[in-house]
Amino acid sequence: MDEGTEIINALMSPEAAADPYPLYRRARELGPAVPVWDDMLLATDYATVHQLLRDPKFGVPAREHHEAFEPTFAEHSSLVTISNSILWTNAPHHARVRSLIASVFTARRIALLAPAVEAAVARMLDELAELGAGGTPVDFMDTFAFRLPVGVICELLGVPEQDRYRFRALATDLTVALEVLAGSEELAAADEATEELRGYFAELAAQRRAHPREDLVSALVQVVDGAEQRLSDEELLANLVLLLVAGFETTTNLLGNGLDLVFRHPWTLDGLRTGRIAPASFTEEVLRYESPVQLTTRVPLAAGLSVAGVPVPEKGGLFLLLGGANRDGARYVDPDVFDPLRTDSQPLSFGGGVHYCLGAQLAKLEATTALPALLNRFPTLARAGEPVRRARLVLRGFESFPLLLAG
Template sequence: MDGAAIVEQLMTEDGRNDPYPLYELARGLGPVSRCGEDMIMAVGHREVNQALRNAAFVVADSDLRERWEPGFADHSSKLMLSRSILESNAPHHARMRSLIASVFTARRVAALEPAVVAAVHRLLDEMAEQGADGSPVDFMDSFAFRLPVGVICELLGVPEADRYRFRSLASDLTAALEIIADDSELVAADEAADELSSYFAELAAQRRAHPQDDLVSALVQVAATDEARLSEPELLANLVLLLVAGFETTTNLLGNGLALLFDHPEALAGLRGGTLTPAGFTEEVLRFDSPVQLTSRISLTDGLRIGEVEAPYGTGAFLLIGAANRDPVRYEHPERFDPSRRDSQPLSFGGGPHYCLGAQLARLESNVAMPALLARFPALAPGGEPVRRDRLVLRGYQTLPVVVQP
């Protein structure tokens, strides 16, 4: 199977459900290989890391999309994402990212730990009540979604009463990040983008009139005083991105982690007994079953290469993070789930200019949540067949039933 056929198979339902065998087929072609006209794919850890950190490889921003994807702006989901830091390049990316980073600081995130601990125990109390009679509880809906959405909404200043609506909206919106064959699949994504934009436009208006100590108020103030630093469309796009990115990947991290514990009882016992650290467990989940499986870049400079493969001007590159995280050149026995690994350094949060701003927050939430979950429910067990989300780029579960009481 050549590279193009592998990419085609990754887009199928079976490929999305379990991409790892296809990654190994791709690895057989080399750490970097051709997968179509003007397209390459990278599966090696060193090579993916190299491309992520090289600012000469850019993301598909609005200017590039206009050139190579005419009509992209007809889809409000794609248009909105192109106005955010996720799909912006220099100089706009640095301008917007510096503003967001100035209010989304490491100190602010670290100070959230007591609130995260309190939220974890509140949600565990509710799970205990739901499953007190031995009936299954959906871990994804009752905990894995509600914990990170609650934390990011507290940071943003989103009222608690509004948070229930965001899981389905985020799921619909993120279809715009997937590799799709037909733009008709973006109908729900466009509707979600419109609804989320309207929501944050209204919330921003409220914060202009009545500022509070939250991220929305801080960014609204910047946009109000200097539109050259942050325009209104950029403000709304980045607020939506902060919300969705603030819980989408962490939800998947928590769900993937618990499913792996059920599949690996020795790891569950080690984490419960303290012979494995929460941080080591989190890093291995990120490596072994990354919530983000791939990203892409474009070469806009002649003379570039990824590994030993040339990437002349206009070359697109699929960077298969999920494959790079299982590279046998980088990891001993990469097919084993081993939370005792040292120096794991998975690429799940990206690298270089687009390294995830929320990486520290996601790690904090996982490191607090998983030990507390196991300590609270000594008899925690699968409560039914889990259902994967039908996604390739953002990998996680739709439902993960658990039994919390015998």
């Protein structure tokens, strides 16, 4: 077996979930583009991943790609729904739908959310304090890291409070469809979760169509109903599911990964409490060092393409190692050192080019608000045991993270 294939196979193993970085380094040492399996390349370094994200000759694996290479594609509601969202749509269709969504999911709308995010953080810290009173250990992932992003994205979308908490299991099931090798049982669970979310949003959209409010679902429905260029019902539904799922699974992991790095580098705790480390640069370094999204995929949109002199298999594509590119020694000094005082970091954790993450500003707002507030609220915060990582490659984060709030 060639070394590239050995590396990608090892990356798929549960052991690599603990620490994939030595494998990324080995892959980088083989070159910027490394053939793996029979039909894929690994893009391993910062410059190559950065360039591929922006190269219009490469696209995301859209419906046509799945239909050509996955005989059972049409049977999977999860895959079909994601491919009807902007995440898996290419030009020119992508630009049309993305601009309609971006016309309501604006930087201004996100900036206006800052006080609401602060209030949500304060409320959730109160709840955490109650749960952890008297030295009872609490699970940070369940009681905070999940609740905050789900609360914020649901507030934005207009999902009523009583419906929010069941979304965690649904999102967890659905996002398995984004992993490189999803098994058939996992895909069945992803399909079931997708159907439930589609049903939920179809009903919510119908309610908001009849009685609009000041929320994103109402705004998106009006884009459908009012604008000259419209979102179809299917585009609306698929993108609502995407916004919900993309909106908290990743941010939950950013919060968990951030807290883990604080404990692994205790000096940052003081720095954050005293303000010597700016929350924004801390968050940027967490994104670089432990990216919540480790890998994304691109496929060639034309024949005869090559990357760094290596031919791209026409019937395959490329895995872009975002998490590996972020640790590239050619781009970063001491790439394996966690240093929140870095400047000009620009990690590739939110992707780049036309698919650049629509929620980057929101995710940063949540993390920069939440982590310093948590550390200041509980001066003797400590781990109550080892955090448990999820055995996933693409979405990197913790399943549970036990904490003691007071010593």
